[in-house]
Amino acid sequence: MTDRRRISSGSPYEPKIGFSRAVRAGDTVYVSGTVAWGEHGRLVGEGDVYAQAKQAISNIEEALIEAGASLSDIVQTRIYLTDISCLEEAARAHGEVFGQIRPASSIVEVSALAEPRMLVEIEAVAVI
Secondary structure, eight states: OOHHHEEOOOTTIIIIIIIISEEEEEEEEEEEOOOBBBBGGGGTTOOHHHHHHHHHHHHHHHHHHEEEEEEGGGEEEEEEEEEEGGGHHHHHHHHHTTTTTTTTEEEEEEEEOTTTTTEEEEEEEOOO
16 A cells, blocks of 8 residues: 555644545645635635635645645646635635636535635645
């Protein structure tokens, strides 16, 4: 089996649920669903899908860097929205970062995320 390295965000949910922010297995990094937590555990961009998506991507980037990867290594993203009518806002944030990288991607509507204030959650897979 390939060496496996876990990357933690320090979230209290990680040990409770039993997951890691990211896992590097060989040359692949899997980043768990990531929301807009900012400094001091505060949600960034309350009520603003664009701001939350930007923060989620920034949080993904932090995990990738710790795993020895970068945003340019991302080959797939999944964007979960609580309101699909906000698709353009999430897509704009995604496109600003991934417009040239162009990973495989899905955008889906979900009925809710872990907390009602969370509007968008993003997963990513990177290959180094």
